[in-house]
Amino acid sequence: MREVAVIGVGIQKWGELWEKSLRDIFVESxxxxxxxxxxxxxxxxxxxxMSSGLFTGQEHIASLLADYLGFNPNPAVRVESAxxxxxxAFRQGFIEVASGFSDVVLVGGVEKMTDVDGGTATYALGTAADQEYECYNGATFPGLYALIARAHMSKYGTTLEQLADVTVKNHDNGSLNPHAQYPFKVTREQVMTSTMVADPLRILHCSGITDGAAAAILAPVELAKSMKKNPIIKVAGSGHATDTIALHSRDDITFLRATAEAARRAFDMAGVGPKDIDFAEVHDCFSIAEICVSEALGFFEKGQGGKAAEAGETRLGGEIPINPSGGLKAKGHPVGATGIAQVHELVTQLRQDAGKRQVKNARRALSQNMGGTGGSALVHILEVA
Amino acid sequence: MREVAVIGVGIQKWGELWEKSLRDIFVESxxxxxxxxxxxxxxxxxxxxMSSGLFTGQEHIASLLADYLGFNPNPAVRVESAxxxxxxAFRQGFIEVASGFSDVVLVGGVEKMTDVDGGTATYALGTAADQEYECYNGATFPGLYALIARAHMSKYGTTLEQLADVTVKNHDNGSLNPHAQYPFKVTREQVMTSTMVADPLRILHCSGITDGAAAAILAPVELAKSMKKNPIIKVAGSGHATDTIALHSRDDITFLRATAEAARRAFDMAGVGPKDIDFAEVHDCFSIAEICVSEALGFFEKGQGGKAAEAGETRLGGEIPINPSGGLKAKGHPVGATGIAQVHELVTQLRQDAGKRQVKNARRALSQNMGGTGGSALVHILEVA
Incomplete structure (x- = not known):
């Protein structure tokens, strides 16, 4: 296997990009x-x-985007895991470069979500859950994550204040990110009195509906060196795992097994552990998700993620900064693009280019991206070579 | 790179499988x-x-199917290219095994298309074309392929009789395939007087709407040998290429550039040419497609595909048998499954297990699978090691 570097990243300001189509925003990034x-x-x-078919009536998008990028006749593959x-997409590109099948691979993500109404968007997002057993019985994602939140509160004593503190921290960080959809701060009180969505989750615990894309370029480290790319940002570890898709099939709905397994695989490949990570971008589709992820990754003991958030351990300057970009909550969550945008943030930080949200002396970072209620999970570890 | 073998294949009888869900038919295969x-x-x-979102309201299907197969926590990826x-899927599995990332990889395809009405199915299939430029202006796939057929007839003198002969041959072959959706013969006259869909294409020039799945298991040749798999069916070549997705962007709509380029890559990898292929399974979504594909693959000169079909060169026993399985026309076309079902037929034939539709002395075969009007194409060459 060859060592792989991320030699370039691209994104745009995320939001309700009504004046641009899916192909426009992907090509821009x-x-x-x-x-x-x-x-x-x-x-x-x-x-x-995730669902260009339901959001925009367009499948076959890898070929479409390759066409718009002037990229024919080279291969282009769309991958979907909610x-x-x-x-x-990042992992498949990594495999293709590491194996020697290709030298320079573009990995991107895109979703155009705001051209449909809220009900249609909720339906489209619901297709990441078990349609026959969960959606058919009325479950939506806020509802499913609310079940996880209630279980975590009941089992570990996690509080509403701790849930709110995840949001407050992510908006603090997002206010420093020029690409963020919601670049403003919120207070704990604003979070705790915002509109109820699915008890105990309020609107300010939930990520929004976003149009956006992100892209990265992968190449062998040797090629990056010959291009005099500095610093060289290396992919040190990659892990991918699955879990039952339906929440009711799990032994313990507060523990994200696929994330833990993906992390184990990525840590093994990189030869490091949670304590060796300087900061992380994780999948905070709901504030409870960030708490559960921080435990599954091994940053905190089971049940301690809420307390750690409240104590400020995940803030910029804390023990292990989580989501310096603002996370899905403040940066936005164009679902298919999120995993690549995390890599964008890792690379920006590892180059020491993150401005006011810079994590000091960041040399090794981790991204965690998941689908549904955690039925699939990807963990990548990037480091300065 | 390691040499890769196909060590197992699975399928079921295709058709309108209303008593089974998407997950059932995938797991069965x-x-x-x-x-x-x-x-x-x-x-x-x-x-x-291709479009489980539009056909069944379910995305995130790789994790769902991994779950139903009892396959957690290992990685599962859905790929989409219409x-x-x-x-x-076959090519990604090939890359993963060839590179040494994994030893035993399951590659599958599935589509559940008959649970929606015809209009909804037509809309879903249309998402493989350019939504903003083609579909918005009323184009459907029968219409787009009808344009190709008219252009081929005008440029090369291809006749309605030749188009019909492709259908007659594929139904002759399909009548010998126990998995085929339409295992009956049709006459040239029946084809030429069947219901008009999009002039000059009639209903018997078009593949149907099908529920079905197919699967194959890939492993290193060395592992296959240690398992005493006989004969060893090796993946000799793999090619993937893209073209403009919209028909109006092409220099010549009668020539399938992506197929020609994918074939060039596969032939180069295998170190063989069109004359070294004993038979082929190709993408006859419409009868004109098989004619164009047979030219793009280099089996016949440009413009000669129709004449070759009429002369019987592509029949069982002919110069280069095409679609001994019955093809998409008679076997059925559950869109996401078709590319894997082609591999199922290649392996069955190369094992000399195809019964009455056996291609005599078949040692090396080619599959060609494409998306839309040819905006993406995959070519694989399999041979007895």
């Missing part, structure tokens, strides 16, 4: 990444996208 | 393939599926 990498030729491409689609 | 391979453990899985999704 892809061109930004190619410019950043200093390449004008790509051997192969992976695109993560909200983990971007993470899967 | 996957278990058939695992039984055929003699394995009970899989390291990784790829699932090709009707070429199965071919992409």
């Amino acid at each position: 892809a061109l930004n990444a190619m410019k950043d990498a200093g390449v004008d030729k790509i051997d192969s491409m992976y695109v993560g996208c 909200c983990a689609s971007g993470g899967v | 996957a278990l058939n393939a695992m039984k055929d391979a003699g394995v009970d453990k899989i390291d990784s899985m790829y699932v090709g599926c 009707c070429a999704s199965g071919g992409v």
Whole structure:
């Protein structure tokens, strides 16, 4: 296997991008990444996208986007694993470069979600759950994560204040991110009195509906060195795992098994552990998710994620900063793009280019991206070579 | 790179499988393939599926199917490239095994299409074309392929009789295939007087709407040898290419550039040419498609595909038998499964297990799977090691 580097990243300001189509925003991010990498030729491409069929009436998007990028006749593959689609795209690109099948691979993610009404978006997002057993009986994602939150509160004493503190921290960070959809701060009181969605989750515990894309360019470390890319950002570990898709099939709904297993695989590949990570971007689709993820990754003991958030251990300057970008909550969550945007943040930070939200002396970082209520999970570890 | 073998294949009788859900038919095929391979453990899985979101309201299907197969926590990835999704799944599995990332990989394809009405199915299939430029202006796939057919007739003198002969041949072959959706013969006259769909294409020039799945197991050739699999069916070549997705962007709509480029890559990898192929399974979503594909693959000169079909060169016993399985026309076309079902037929034939439709002395075969009007294409070459 060859060592793989991320030689370029690209994104745009996320939000309700009504004046642009899915292809526009993907190509914008892809061109930004190619410019950043200093390449004008790509051997192969992976695109993560959850549901362009339901959101925009367009499938076959890898070929469509390759066409719009002037990339024919090279191979282009769309991968889908619900909200983990971007993470899967990154891993497939990593495998293709590491194996020697291709030298320069573009990995991207995209979702155009705000051109449909809220009910249609809720239906589309619901297709990441078990349609026959969960959705058919009325479950939605806020409802499913509310079950997880109640179970975590009951089992470990996690409080409403702790849930709120995750949101407050992520908006603090997001206010420093020029690409964020919601770049403003919120207070604990604002979170705790915001509109109830699915008890105990309020609107400010939930990530929004977002249009956005992100892209990264992968190449062998040797090639990056010859291009005099500095610093070289290396992919040290990659882990992918699955769990039961339906929440009712799990032994313990407060523990994210797929995330723990993906992390184990990524840590093993990288030869490091949770204590060796300087910061992490994780999948806070709901504030309870960030708490559960921080435990599954081994940053905190089971049941201690809420207390750690309240104590400020996950803030910028804390023990292990989580979501310096603002996370899905403040940065936005165009579902297929999220996994690649996490990589964008890791690379930006590891280059010491993150401005006011810079994690000091960041040398090794982790991204965690998951689908549904955790039925799929990807963990990647990047480090300065 | 390691040499890769197909050590097992599985399928079921295709048709309108109303008593089974998407997960049922996938798991059925996957278990058939695992039984055929003699394995009970899989390291990784790829699932090709075009539009489970629009057809069944379910995305995130790789994790769902991994769950139903008892396959957690191993990685499972869904890939989508319209009707070429199965071919992409096969190629991704090939890359993963060849590279040494995994030893035993399940590659499958599935589509459940008959639970929605015809209009909804037409809309879902249309998402493989350019939504903003083609579908918005009223184009459907029969209409787009009708344009190709008219252009081919005008440029090369291809006749209505030649188009009909493709259908007659594929139904002759399909009548010998126990898994085929339409296992009956049709006459040239029946084809030429069947209901008009999009002039000059009639209903008997078009593949149907099908529920079905197919699966294959990939492993290193060395492992296959140690398992005493006989004969060893090796993946000799793999090619993937893209073209403009919209028909109006192409220089010549009668020539399938992506198929020609994918074939070039596969032939180069295998070190063989069109004349070294004993038979082929190709993407005859419409009868004109088979004619164009047979030219793009280099079996016949440009413009000669229709004449070759009429002369019987593509029949069983002919110069280069095409679609001994019955093809998409007679076997059925559950879009995401088609690319894997082609591999099922290749392996069955190369094992000399195809019964009355056996291609005599078949030692090396080719599959060609494409999406949309050819905006993506996969070509694989399998041979007896």
